[in-house]
Amino acid sequence: MKKFLKKKEYFYIGVFVLILFIVCYAFYNFNYSKDYNLLKLDSSKHLIYTLSQTQSDNYYQYTPYVNLRGEVGEIVNEDIQSFLSSFQKDNICITYESDLSGKVLSLVLKVEDHSYAESATIYYFRSYNINLDTQELLPDEVLFSYFELTKEDVESFMNTKIEEHYYQLIQDGVLDSRNCNYNCFLESRDFSEGIEDASYFVRDGKLVVFKPYTNISSSSQSGDIYDFEITE
Numbered sequence: 001m002k003k004f005l006k007k008k009e010y011f012y013i014g015v016f017v018l019i020l021f022i023v024c025y026a027f028y029n030f031n032y033s034k035d036y037n038l039l040k041l042d043s044s045k046h047l048i049y050t051l052s053q054t055q056s057d058n059y060y061q062y063t064p065y066v067n068l069r070g071e072v073g074e075i076v077n078e079d080i081q082s083f084l085s086s087f088q089k090d091n092i093c094i095t096y097e098s099d100l101s102g103k104v105l106s107l108v109l110k111v112e113d114h115s116y117a118e119s120a121t122i123y124y125f126r127s128y129n130i131n132l133d134t135q136e137l138l139p140d141e142v143l144f145s146y147f148e149l150t151k152e153d154v155e156s157f158m159n160t161k162i163e164e165h166y167y168q169l170i171q172d173g174v175l176d177s178r179n180c181n182y183n184c185f186l187e188s189r190d191f192s193e194g195i196e197d198a199s200y201f202v203r204d205g206k207l208v209v210f211k212p213y214t215n216i217s218s219s220s221q222s223g224d225i226y227d228f229e230i231t232e
Helices: 002-035 071-087 140-146 151-171 182-188
Strands: 048-056 059-066 092-101 104-113 121-131 199-203 206-210 227-230
Touching (some): 048 092, 059 071, 071 092, 071 104, 071 121, 092 199, 104 199, 140 151, 140 199, 140 206, 151 182, 151 206, 151 227
Parallel strands (some): 059 092
Antiparallel strands (some): 092 104, 104 121
């Protein structure tokens, strides 16, 4: 009888331990998948937050910090500092955008350089896409594959969007096709061919292309078109 009671007691202890393990495992995975707190250097802060904010003439400059443990965080933060160090001049606006879509943490730096001419703005971008499950930076083509796209698909989509914008400017009366054809438009805005200089960002589960260019008009009618969202 005593042996039976002991076996029964061991059985209940075993069941209790198993349940405790399942609950702890579920709690761990919930927290991990919810906001990846366990990957953070500082759990009280967001995965990406503003490290510093300064003012350059009439423009603010925000420097982000990637709040991740390990090598990937160090690499990205060092590269952010290196990239932004090239823009230590007046009349430059620096902002950033970040997003967490599933396991992909995205960050894009946006630089608006107004220092060369009063009526011109030069746009520069640098982006980082991190797979939080593997803690690796995603190469562009791997990121494309998440959306079942190829490099050629992205390039074709981007070229179409730029051309559509050109004809929209003509329709709105901002440009005259007799004075500036499509090739003239590309050259005057410093739009380079291909996507080698493009940056990529995941916003709300959709792939976004950032293309550097020069806006040569101070008029809001000219429209800033560096941001192309792929909705396929």
